[in-house]
Amino acid sequence: MGLDSGGNRLNVAMPKYQLTREQADDLVVYLKALDNMLDPGISEQSIKIGVILPPEEAFGGMRSALRETVRAAFQKVNDEGGLYGRRILCVFNTAPEFSRTESFQKFIHQEQPFALVESFIAGNESEINTCLEEEGVPLIGAISLFPGVDAPVNRYAFYLLSGVPGQSEALAKFAAGNQGIKAARSLVVYDEEEGIQSAIDRITKQAEAIGWERPQTVKVNDAKDWSQLLGNGKVDAVFWLASGEHLGEFFSGAVASRVFPLVLAPSAFVGSEIFQAPSQFSGHLFLSFSILPSDQTKEGELEYLEMARTGGFSQGNLAERLVALSAVKLLIYGIEKAGKELTREKIVEILEKLYHFETEQTPSLTFGPNRRVGATGAHIIGIDLEKKQLLLPSTWIELESP
Helix, strand or coil: CEECCCCCEECCCCCCCCCCHHHHHHHHHHHHHHHCCCCCCECCCEEEEEEEECCHHHHHHHHHHHHHHHHHHHHHHHHCCCECCEEEEEEEEECCCCCHHHHHHHHHHHHCCCEEEEEECCCCHHHHHHHHHHHCCCEEEEECCCCCCCCCCCCCEEEEECCHHHHHHHHHHHHHHCCCCCCCCEEEEECCCCCHHHHHHHHHHHHHHCCCCCCEEEEHHHCCCHHHHHCCCCCCEEEEECCHHHHHHHHHHHHHHCCCCEEEEECCCCCHHHHHCCHHHCCCEEEEECCCHHHCCHHHHHHHHHHHHHHCCCCCCHHHHHHHHHHHHHHHHHHHHHCCCCCHHHHHHHHCCCCCECCCCCCCECCECCECEEECCEEEEEEECCCCEEEEEEEEECCCCC
């Protein structure tokens, strides 16, 4: 029924189709199937979630910690009745040292998980991100030192915490704001590996924003004479994006040249070597961390301790466990919000609208259409060279959202 140009009613007949009995039966079957069509990994009774664990030889302790924590977190959900009558089925795979992308694709095709949680993609970020997009599989808690957050954003990969690029930017912001270094000359020392350029770019961008000179970059294996590099006395800050095994040579060169700049490094690169620095570096050494035990609330601590008790957790890898638990909680939240009619797209849409989501184990998480790192800042902690320990409390440096 409609109106003509004069406002008079028009009788408009709806189209009619003549179907044979067989065609009508086929149409009914199709409509029923369409109504019951579910994403991969979903059935009326269960939701299958995949976990890619890190290689055992290099990450044995971390691998065990992730498996124990994820399994215990999902078991708790199942013990409480599941989600809308569906139990969580968790399937594990181990990332091999080589051919990781092929193994990842094979796992997706064979197991057909609805989503992945707290999965290891380090070293193959670009290829695996492409695979996630092609398959349309959400990954909640991608494990990588170099989160793939550069444009274009991969809609399906969610990183909980900042990696080396974000921490590097936070270190530069800390040096300028909290240490009061103005118009500084800085040095970026780096190992050549995939993703490191992103960290260098973030330091450079922050340096330019705060009025520093453009940082000089030095590949650690090409630095034969640290004394000469520091000898002019005009280096105010050194950003160390390389293995800590070379720090001894750097410290020796600094003593020889009598130049003691700030040394700032993501904690993933530097170990106990930092405590061997000469006393002249007292008050000049700082490490960044994406998570600390102090991020855990009292309620979160009680939750974790109960889960560790019932799950029979082994010792060690607390930070990795807290992040894994948070990734599971984030995924569960998305599934609960999506309701009974659960789809992968719903999960992605729900999570990218989160603002200050409290896991009670990590800093609060915020995502958006152009933001896939939940907590973009970093904790900065000084070094007590006399006691050979970290100087707490830390300073949290928040970065601007993209």
